[in-house]
Amino acid sequence: MIQLSHVIKEYPTRGRALNDVSFRIRKGEFAFLTGHSGSGKSTTLRLIHMADTPSSGEVVVCGFSSERTTQREVWKLRRRVGHVFQDFRLLPGRTAFENVAFALEVTGTSRGEMGNRANRLLAQVGLSVKAGMQVHELSGGEQQRVSIARALANDPLVLLADEPSGNLDERASRGIMELFLDLNTQGMTVLMATHDLELVRAYPDIRILELDEGRLVYDSKTPEAREA
Ligand SMILES: Nc1ncnc2c1ncn2[C@@H]1O[C@H](COP(=O)(O)OP(=O)(O)O)[C@@H](O)[C@H]1O
Numbered sequence: 001m002i003q004l005s006h007v008i009k010e011y012p013t014r015g016r017a018l019n020d021v022s023f024r025i026r027k028g029e030f031a032f033l034t035g036h037s038g039s040g041k042s043t044t045l046r047l048i049h050m051a052d053t054p055s056s057g058e059v060v061v062c063g064f065s066s067e068r069t070t071q072r073e074v075w076k077l078r079r080r081v082g083h084v085f086q087d088f089r090l091l092p093g094r095t096a097f098e099n100v101a102f103a104l105e106v107t108g109t110s111r112g113e114m115g116n117r118a119n120r121l122l123a124q125v126g127l128s129v130k131a132g133m134q135v136h137e138l139s140g141g142e143q144q145r146v147s148i149a150r151a152l153a154n155d156p157l158v159l160l161a162d163e164p165s166g167n168l169d170e171r172a173s174r175g176i177m178e179l180f181l182d183l184n185t186q187g188m189t190v191l192m193a194t195h196d197l198e199l200v201r202a203y204p205d206i207r208i209l210e211l212d213e214g215r216l217v218y219d220s221k222t223p224e225a226r227e228a
């Protein structure tokens with residue numbers, strides 16, 4: 001579902017943000033991407049979302065290769081991959097419902113279908129009763145739920161989450177984590193970047209990929225474990 005092969009990412013001013021990174025995440029897997037600030041987590045997610053291209057090496061996501069996917073085609077991949085962020089990135093001055101409906105409109109959902117779909121997505125993230133509230137009236141955890149509902153509008157196969165609990169307290173973080181686990185149980189492939197080791201430790205069964213200064217230094221799913 002996601003495969004990185006010898007990926008190098010160089011920024012003109014900063015040198016190598018990623019240095020020979022290779023890993024593979026199968027359909028339906030859940031993995032944490034950990035590492036200090038600046039270790040390359042966001043860069044990795046951006047490459048997987050094809051918001052940026054590797055300097056060398058290859059990224060393949062849902063059958064789309066970074067070597068062959070043109071800017072004109074990248075929207076096809078984006079439909080398969082949802083991305084949520086630490087800072088939610090919601091439309092201000094709009095309600096939870098409007099934020100989700102807008103994402104549906106972009107995907108070409110018909111007016112008639114839109115209301116039902118938006119309500120269903122908000123129900124899926126446990127926010128039905130707050131659908132009509134402005135996003136600034138919602139708590140951080142609720143705003144993150146809206147952003148997840150919006151990411152689900154495309155019916156993606158993969159969910160990328162970049163420090164989704166970075167602005168949340170522990171209780172809200174756990175709530176978001178349980179929501180991701182729920183989605184994963186229903187078949188969603190999830191890759192979640194976080195530097196919150198306490199959160200990672202609370203879920204010992206979830207695979208850990210650790211970056212350090214742009215190198216993949218640890219994968220809890222060792223080759224031996226993979227064969228078992
Ligand atoms: N657009 C950019 N231009 C230049 N350097 C960048 C850019 N984005 C990230 N970097 C650099 O790449 C490295 C990895 O950053 P990032 O992927 O954001 O790490 P993390 O998400 O783990 O904190 C850092 O040294 C950062 O300064």
Ligand SMILES: [Mg+2]
Nearest residue numbers: 041042043162
């Ligand atoms: Mg980051």
